[in-house]
Structures are given as C-alpha cells and as structure tokens.
Amino acid sequence: MINELEIHNFKSIKDLTLPCKRFNLFIGEPNTGKSNILEALGLVSFVGVRQYDPNARLDGFVRHERLSNLFYDDAADKGLSIQCDRTHLDFVCEDGRFRGHYAGPEGVIAELHADQHTVTEVHNRAGVWAPQVKFYRQPAVENFVESNCGSLLPPNGANLPSVLMQNDWLRYQSNLAFESQGLKLAFPGQANTIKLLKNYEDAIDTYPYKLASESLQRQVFYLTAIDSNAHATLLFEEPEAHSFPEAVHFLAEVIALDENNNQYFLTTHSNHFLMSHLCKAPSKDLGIHIVYSENHQTRVRTLSEEEIPQLFEFNVFLNWEKFAYPE
Incomplete structure (x- = not known):
C-alpha cells in the first residue's frame, strides 16, 4: 500500500505531497488535475504492465500527444519525479533524448527509453518486480x-x-x-x-x-x-460514469467492502457514489482529497477525519470551495 505519494513536474502538478489511505477519493471541478494525479501513478502502472505485456502502450495510461506533454509546462529538461514511499520513477530529456528509470531500495527496477512521442523500450531488471499499481480506464x-x-x-x-x-x-x-x-x-x-x-x-x-x-x-x-486483484493499488477514473444509479450504489459499496486488501485511488463527480462509499468504508481508511487549480497548478487539500462527517451535511460538489478554503 502507498502511504505517501510525491509528484514533481508532472503535467499540471509542480509539487505535490499527498498522505494516502486505503480509499483515496479525488473531488474537484473539471480540468483541475484530478486525472493527472491518477496518470502520474498510471506511469508507474505502465512500467509494471510492460514487465508481462511488451505491447502495452503509454497512451493507454497517460494522455499525451508528444512526450514533453508529460512535464510541467512542457519543460522536459527539468525532469519529472513520482515517488511512492521508497520507490521512485524519474524521467528527463537530456541532450534531446528521453530517458528514465524506476527504482527502489534494491536498486533500479526498470529503465525507460523514448522518442519524442512515446516510450519505446522498458528494460526490466531480472527477478525484480514493480509494485502492483494498476490503472483501469475504458473497458x-x-x-x-x-x-x-x-x-x-x-x-x-x-x-x-x-x-x-x-x-x-x-x-x-x-x-x-x-x-x-x-x-x-x-x-x-x-x-x-x-x-x-x-x-x-x-x-x-x-x-x-x-x-x-x-x-x-x-x-x-x-x-x-x-x-x-489482491494487495494491489487500483486506479479508477470516474467509475460511476454512464451508469444507472443502482449500479453506482452497488459499485461504491463493493469497493468499500473489498476483502482483497486492495488500495484505491478514485476520481468521481457523483455525490451518490461518494455517499454510498462513505456509508460503508471505515472512516480511518478514508482519504478525501479536494482538488483545485491555483495559478495554473494543481493543488490538493486533504480533509481531516473530523471534517469528513460534514460531507453528509453539505454536497461537496456544490460546495467544494467550502472544503478547499476553510475559514
């Protein structure tokens, strides 16, 4: 399980340190960077998937037209970094060539090579496996x-x-x-x-x-x-989309009651999904993250455990500013 996530210079995220729980829900207006947080972990997911699926494509995990789109303000020379506890992924453009590596306490797990448009090669260290971070998108x-x-x-x-x-x-x-x-x-x-x-x-x-x-x-x-899956970190982007309310309620409860010890990073625009999940998930396992944009940068405020009950009183999707900027 990821206990702390750090993201630097990835898309709209310049610097972000995020305390993580078992259930992490990201709430905010469109285009504030919620999906970018998932895609940062999606880059880690891509490295892991390439270990057993050499045909996996980066654009299935991270939206981009050219590889420089992955970097804050397209500044590829400054590099990006994604750290999950004791493992980290670093990616940079040096002398016109993109290269990166994913490493942990035991050393380098994988090396990445790329052209201007996508990652072309991922070389994995034999016998060393990336964490089970899995980004599920359009079926x-x-x-x-x-x-x-x-x-x-x-x-x-x-x-x-x-x-x-x-x-x-x-x-x-x-x-x-x-x-x-x-x-x-x-x-x-x-x-x-x-x-x-x-x-x-x-x-x-x-x-x-x-x-x-x-x-x-x-x-x-x-x-x-x-x-x-079991003991994995699962990433879902608006899992309630295009779904009948009964199905939304059912899925939210299934996630909250998951006995496979999976960790979740979820974006949602549905108060019905949120309420259904909050009613079943243990409060100690909940991380509710309010995402907003400030000076074209993604910012996140994580609610305290004492603030979470207020979500039953105020619809956070209609009152997100109250939670992002508390008095």
Missing part, C-alpha cells in the same frame, strides 16, 4: 487476448474473457447484471470472445458483447478488476 469490448494472468490486464481489460472463465463468482455476478434483460454471457470455445446469449422457447440467438449497454459493460469491467 475493451472486442479484440480480446488470451492470457494465463489471473487478474484483469490494465488499462482496458483485454483478457476479460479469460479472467471470467477462471472465476465462477465473477461469472455469476456478471450474469446477474444481464439477468433482468433476459440475457446471459457466453464464451464460445477458445475464441477469446464474449457473446450475449438470448434464449427463446425453441431457439437461441447470440449477439456481440459490444452491443451491450456501456453501463453494464463498465459494471462487469470494474467488478472484474476488483475481484481479480
């Missing part, structure tokens, strides 16, 4: 891959059929999401695909999984990410 709905990995692959769950086939409980929960529509999930042969199955009295029809509603796809995606 894949087709072009799945076969994988023996028991956990969902970041960033888009490309091995979703394989994970569901290995996990009876997840398969059951995923089918519950479609049950009210009279549908079931089907996994034909070894095709690494998911189909929607509709039963009639005398016939069966199948439909591509990508035709399912985005709300149901996202529900299956996030449930699988949660249950297929």
